[in-house]
Amino acid sequence: MCLHFDPRVARQCREDGADDVTDKERPGFCDWFKPSEDAFNPDRKSEADAAKSALDALFGGSGDE
Numbered sequence: 001m002c003l004h005f006d007p008r009v010a011r012q013c014r015e016d017g018a019d020d021v022t023d024k025e026r027p028g029f030c031d032w033f034k035p036s037e038d039a040f041n042p043d044r045k046s047e048a049d050a051a052k053s054a055l056d057a058l059f060g061g062s063g064d065e
Helices: 042-059
Strands: none
Touching: none
16 A cells, blocks of 8 residues: 555565565554555456456366465
C-alpha cells in the first residue's frame, strides 16, 4: 500500500534509507511510508484471479494450496 513498494527490487522498497523488515508478522513503522493512490485496484485483483484460473486450468491445480 506504500508508494515506494516495489516487489522487483531488493528489500521490496525503492527508498534507500528504509530499514529492512526482518519479522513480517510484527507491526512496524516506516518514516518513508506514503499511501499509494492505487493501493486497491479491483481491476488488478480480477486480472490476477483470471491469470490464476488460467494457470490452474493449464497445470491442473485446484488453487487451494
